[in-house]
Amino acid sequence: MSININGENYTTFSDYFNDDSKVSPAERAQIEFETQLIGKIIEAREAKGLSQRDLAELSGVKQPAIARLESMRSTPQIDTLFKVLSPLGYTLSIVPKENMQQ
Amino acid sequence: MSININGENYTTFSDYFNDDSKVSPAERAQIEFETQLIGKIIEAREAKGLSQRDLAELSGVKQPAIARLESMRSTPQIDTLFKVLSPLGYTLSIVPKENMQQ
DNA sequence: ACAAACGATAACAAATGTGTTATCATAAGA
DNA sequence: TCTTATGATAACACATTTGTTATCGTTTGT
Numbered sequence: 001m002s003i004n005i006n007g008e009n010y011t012t013f014s015d016y017f018n019d020d021s022k023v024s025p026a027e028r029a030q031i032e033f034e035t036q037l038i039g040k041i042i043e044a045r046e047a048k049g050l051s052q053r054d055l056a057e058l059s060g061v062k063q064p065a066i067a068r069l070e071s072m073r074s075t076p077q078i079d080t081l082f083k084v085l086s087p088l089g090y091t092l093s094i095v096p097k098e099n100m101q102q
Numbered sequence: 103m104s105i106n107i108n109g110e111n112y113t114t115f116s117d118y119f120n121d122d123s124k125v126s127p128a129e130r131a132q133i134e135f136e137t138q139l140i141g142k143i144i145e146a147r148e149a150k151g152l153s154q155r156d157l158a159e160l161s162g163v164k165q166p167a168i169a170r171l172e173s174m175r176s177t178p179q180i181d182t183l184f185k186v187l188s189p190l191g192y193t194l195s196i197v198p199k200e201n202m203q204q
Numbered sequence: 205a206c207a208a209a210c211g212a213t214a215a216c217a218a219a220t221g222t223g224t225t226a227t228c229a230t231a232a233g234a
Numbered sequence: 235t236c237t238t239a240t241g242a243t244a245a246c247a248c249a250t251t252t253g254t255t256a257t258c259g260t261t262t263g264t
Contacts, residue, residue, distance in 0.1 A: 026162075029193075030184050030185070033184060033193065037194075051211085052211060052212095053209085053211095062252070063211085068213090068252085070211085073213095075179045075180055075250080075251080076179065076252095077177045077179050077251070078136065078139075079177045082131075089198055090198060092135070092195065093197045094193075095194070096191055097188075097191050153239075154240075155239085155240080155241095165242095166223080166243075168241095169242055170243090173241085175243090176222085
């Protein structure tokens, strides 16, 4: 009994996150994607030795917006994402899903 | 004298679009990315024989939003894009840029 | 101890996306 | 010709992001 989410208790976060009745597969895929994406942004920024303020200057996206993005307190628009990724040497690509069960 | 943009005339759209003083390289990259992305979405949707209304039902994104997205009258949020791509069997991936001149 | 730089965040205005509902013009089919 | 399905779009309410400005607590270096 260590985690409380929406008034209910779970022993681990995974118990909640991987329960289809709590988090739908689509939602989960989305969150996993965003988590991975944000992780790479932070990694790339730090690898280049840039502060959020540096990246703000390079990208044209303001520091508070970058902070919100990196701490996943916003769902950025595609242009914002592109602006931030660009000076980090990255872009986005549309690719076929691994498990093509549609 | 065939195209008028912002009160100025250009013989071709490329004359305008590829002029750094009119459209910055960053802006151009952004527009090219979105154009390519949207093209693939439309292609994938039609390849599956889906109407915008079909895709709306599958993705949970409403038809007017899909129409705005496909006609590039909006800059979608990353979750909207993800919802639309998912039932089409695609996802987004972060990749290194081709011309790494940063 | 002090200064500087950092990420996070508050508060508010402005811009923009999305949902909702409905309709339009057009194309395709019966 | 009539019906149906399509993508586009209008109008409005609502939700959310982003910009703006400023500040906070923490860490780092002097």
